[in-house]
Amino acid sequence: MPELAEVEYYRKEWDAGLRRTITRVAVHAEKRLFRGGDMTRLAAQMPGAKLLGSEARAKQMLFRFSRDLWLGVHLGMTGKLRAEPPDFAPGRHDHLVLFQKSCALVFTDPRMFGRVLFHEGRQPPAWWTALPPAVTAPEFTPELVRAFLQKRARLAVKAALLVQSAFPGVGNWMADEILWRAKIVPGALCGTLTKARAAALWREAREVCNGALATVAVDFSDPPDDWFYHERWSPDGHCPRDGSALRTATIGGRTTRWCPRCQR
DNA sequence: CGAGATGTTCGGCT
DNA sequence: AAGCCGAACATCTC
Structure with a gap:
């Protein structure tokens, strides 16, 4: 589904996990969704990190974690984010799940046209900073x-x-x-x-x-x-x-x- | 069963 | 040679 407004809607789904610590990660690391990213590193670094905030721009989302960790998400054609109870068992299309004590943050995408990017650093990733001004911004003239x-x-x-x-x-x-x-x-x-x-x-x-x-x-x-x-x-x-x-x-x-x- | 689905990227052609 | 177009990606639903 996701265009501008749907992306913003799905971003907020993960607000359920704000200020809480990731305890465990389940990821289908071999899927093309994760191409270009080091998912082994993601699975190793995420546990212990806290979800601090997120933002949506155009069709992209960026989630900010403690320890200078960042997660970029693009939903492609059929991607969705949602929160589930902490004992959630990932299904076939649940390609990334961030478990916390009180909930599980789930990324689902049957067609896998979406994309997940993992970034480590003090600053947000360059691809995020380089996004053009929003259609709703004053710079869009x-x-x-x-x-x-x-x-x-x-x-x-x-x-x-x-x-x-x-x-x-x-x-x-x-x-x-x-x-x-x-x-x-x-x-x-x-x-x-x-x-x-x-x-x-x-x-x-x-x-x-x-x-x-x-x-x-x-x-x-x-x-x-x-x-x-x-x-x-x-x-x-x-x-x-x-x-x-x-x-x-x-x-x-x-x-x-x-x-x-x-x-x- | 075939067609089409709210997205992006690549390769080939002009 | 930039820029346009169609195909490909992978799966589900009507």
Whole structure:
């Protein structure tokens, strides 16, 4: 599931273990989720460390532990975090479990498109520090969006919204929501968008991120009733504005839905 | 049974 | 030669 807001929701699941010590680690170290990291070292270093805090940015999470230990988590397509009782027995897809005295912090991911990174050091890892400013941050300006669209002039705008360096945290359903609100047809090439439409894209990207953070991220509740979201999942979806039957096509390699009447 | 799923990365082509 | 596109990754569900 995880886009921006779902990631923030799952991050908080591990708050159950805040200020508590890890007693034991269970990890499927050979899985591709852990590629590029030393999981033997993780299993050796984690016991005795305390979970001190966490943060979500875009689709990434970073958990901070005592002893200068850090855990980066990306949920991929099917990753989830949750807390279980301390006697929890990990199942086939529970690839990492941090046991504490009073609970077990579980990372599950059946498809294993996610990623877990282990880092040791006084400072957070470089890949974290280098993440671009959030869509909701003041540094995310209309000028930045415009410059990106001009650089990627031959790319469909739907595909552009999925580029994480430009729209961090935006995923497939949020991209469709943004385009519907901005009344832009997803197949439009970035280079053809006027300044006004680029501004609309900027504005709606912020609206959709803020709206999702105010609903989905809080308690996994649905976005507001008038969002495109609800219709986009239905095979028989209709435009909430004008009732037109939605169109479906693959754009930017992903299933894309839009209203053929109000998105041009 | 086949198709598709809310993500990223790589290799090949233009 | 940057940048675009499709395939691959691995598993489950409809």
